[in-house]
Amino acid sequence: SQTIHQWPATLVQPVGSPLSLECTVEGTSNPNLYWYRQAAGRGLQLLFYSVGIGQISSEVPQNLSASRPQDRQFILSSKKLLLSDSGFYLCAWSASPSANQPQHFGDGTRLSIL
Amino acid sequence: LAKTTQPISMDSYEGQEVNITCSHNNIATNDYITWYQQFPSQGPRFIIQGYKTKVTNEVASLFIPADRKSSTLSLPRVSLSDTAVYYCLVVGFSGGGADGLTFGKGTHLIIQP
Numbered sequence: 690s691q692t693i694h695q696w697p698a699t700l701v702q703p704v705g706s707p708l709s710l711e712c713t714v715e716g717t718s719n720p721n722l723y724w725y726r727q728a729a730g731r732g733l734q735l736l737f738y739s740v741g742i743g744q745i746s747s748e749v750p751q752n753l754s755a756s757r758p759q760d761r762q763f764i765l766s767s768k769k770l771l772l773s774d775s776g777f778y779l780c781a782w783s784a785s786p787s788a789n790q791p792q793h794f795g796d797g798t799r800l801s802i803l
Numbered sequence: 804l805a806k807t808t809q810p811i812s813m814d815s816y817e818g819q820e821v822n823i824t825c826s827h828n829n830i831a832t833n834d835y836i837t838w839y840q841q842f843p844s845q846g847p848r849f850i851i852q853g854y855k856t857k858v859t860n861e862v863a864s865l866f867i868p869a870d871r872k873s874s875t876l877s878l879p880r881v882s883l884s885d886t887a888v889y890y891c892l893v894v895g896f897s898g899g900g901a902d903g904l905t906f907g908k909g910t911h912l913i914i915q916p
Contacts, residue, residue, distance in 0.1 A: 725906075732906045733847070748905075777844070779846045789852060792847075794848070796846060797844070797846050
């Protein structure tokens, strides 16, 4: 069966520090991969998605970047964190780029910026 | 992008049937309607998906009228553990894009004893 792993589960970082969140998927090949952010009391906002290695689409301009160095690895990064980067970050995968394949989410990373 | 509108919150009681309606007036021909459930501090979990008419699985039913401009998620005989946020998404992929994948605030369903 397919599984998705995100780490760390919680993270506290000072303003201006770098960030690296990692997500890996097991049990499937060539998945679509996604990064979402959920601010407190708000819905999930799609940040990045990827349909293949090295292929990244950004949905909103921001202080973050994403990379996909391997088929089942998706990394969310920042060079200098801002207070507004606080939130709940979720990675997800889907089986194909067609609309009738649901997304499967990881357990998320709670990021607090001090 | 097909925007969705759903109630911010709903209340019900254990054992009742709950229906949550989502409006998506500008749904496109290649769009699917998908519902997710999210508990606090967890990622959303897929519940059900449909294109038209009625879809049923072991958890819920999804009713979609002929014009597809709305959909209703039906949860039979809810329990306290069904208290969660429910999201309606209208998703269509075209040329590798990801239209409609922003979840919005969803419907906060509260089940009381």
